[in-house]
Amino acid sequence: GAVVSQHPSRVICKSGTSVKIECRSLDFQATTMFWYRQFPKQSLMLMATSNEGSKATYEQGVEKDKFLINHASLTLSTLTVTSAHPEDSSFYICSARDGASGRYEQYFGPGTRLTVT
Amino acid sequence: KQEVTQIPAALSVPEGENLVLNCSFTDSAIYNLQWFRQDPGKGLTSLLLIQSSQREQTSGRLNASLDKSSGRSTLYIAASQPGDSATYLCAVKEAGTALIFGKGTTLSVSS
Numbered sequence: 145g146a147v148v149s150q151h152p153s154r155v156i157c158k159s160g161t162s163v164k165i166e167c168r169s170l171d172f173q174a175t176t177m178f179w180y181r182q183f184p185k186q187s188l189m190l191m192a193t194s195n196e197g198s199k200a201t202y203e204q205g206v207e208k209d210k211f212l213i214n215h216a217s218l219t220l221s222t223l224t225v226t227s228a229h230p231e232d233s234s235f236y237i238c239s240a241r242d243g244a245s246g247r248y249e250q251y252f253g254p255g256t257r258l259t260v261t
Numbered sequence: 262k263q264e265v266t267q268i269p270a271a272l273s274v275p276e277g278e279n280l281v282l283n284c285s286f287t288d289s290a291i292y293n294l295q296w297f298r299q300d301p302g303k304g305l306t307s308l309l310l311i312q313s314s315q316r317e318q319t320s321g322r323l324n325a326s327l328d329k330s331s332g333r334s335t336l337y338i339a340a341s342q343p344g345d346s347a348t349y350l351c352a353v354k355e356a357g358t359a360l361i362f363g364k365g366t367t368l369s370v371s372s
Contacts, residue, residue: 150304178359187350187364188305237304239359248292250360254304 147171148240150253157228157260164224165256167238173218174240178250179211182235194221228260263288265363267351273369274341282336282366284351289329295360296325296336297350305350309336341370 147170157163167177176195180188192208194200194215202208210232212224221240225232237255241248264287274280284294293312297305309318309325311334317326324337338345348367352360 187362188352190359190361193359235302248354249295249307249310250354252297252305252307257302 146242146249146251148174148238148251148253150238150256152256153254154257155259157258159229159260160227162224162226163228163258164222165236165238165258167221167223167240167253169219169240169242169251172240172242172251173244174221175218175243176241177215177221178239178241179213179221179223180237180239182237182255188237191223225258228258230260233258233260263291263353263355263361265351265353265361267349267363267366269366270364271367271369273371276341276343276370276372278341278370279337279339280341280368282338282349282351282368284334284336284363286332286334286353286361288355289332290355291329292354292356294325294327294334294351294353296323296334297352299348299350299365301348308349338368341368343370343372346370 149168151166179191182188191206192200192202194213196215200213215221238253239250241250266285268283295310296308311318311327322339327334348365350365352362
């Protein structure tokens with residue numbers, strides 16, 4: 145149980161275009177979802193936290209107008225990278241928390257490799 | 262602000278050795294601590310989760326300990342194998358927040 149999926153796993157886009165990444169909790173309801181970014185040989189950096197039905201909370205330094213997060217249902221959150229540039233190339237990982245379990249454990253998706261050319 | 266540090270950054274050992282990875286955190290008021298494994302270009306695999314009230318957790322050849330008061334955790338890997346080669350990440354959770362990660366220890370086990 146507690147499976148989180150991400151789609152797509154890899155995406156290459158041209159500079160200036162927008163890319164949408166989906167994150168789904170497959171067998172539990174995720175009241176909270178998190179988006180992380182990981183640059184090569186670096187650790188995961190939290191970008192934003194989203195609660196179902198409300199606006200996302202962004203970490204300092206993360207542009208909310210560039211990284212649009214929508215958490216419209218208890219099983220789906222999307223991250224849209226708008227007007228992507230090469231410096232946005234990174235590994236994006238989503239995480240979902242199963243608050244019903246009482247352990248507040250975060251489950252992670254397999255990640256999406258974004259390359260902006 | 263919580264900071265998580267992992268030492269060493271990289272480690273190379275021959276197959277069969279027992280080894281210890283270290284994790285320290287600056288604020289001891291954590292809810293839980295989790296160890297993950299990440300293979301190159303892949304996502305995270307959860308290895309062990311220790312609640313703040315616990316002192317250790319074991320899974321197979323892995324044992325993780327937690328000393329919350331001193332802000333330390335260790336991951337012990339017994340009888341290392343080449344398949345254990347990966348980056349190991351430590352992360353802590355405070356109440357109401359997301360997991361905060363260390364930079365990881367990259368382990369290489371040679372046969």
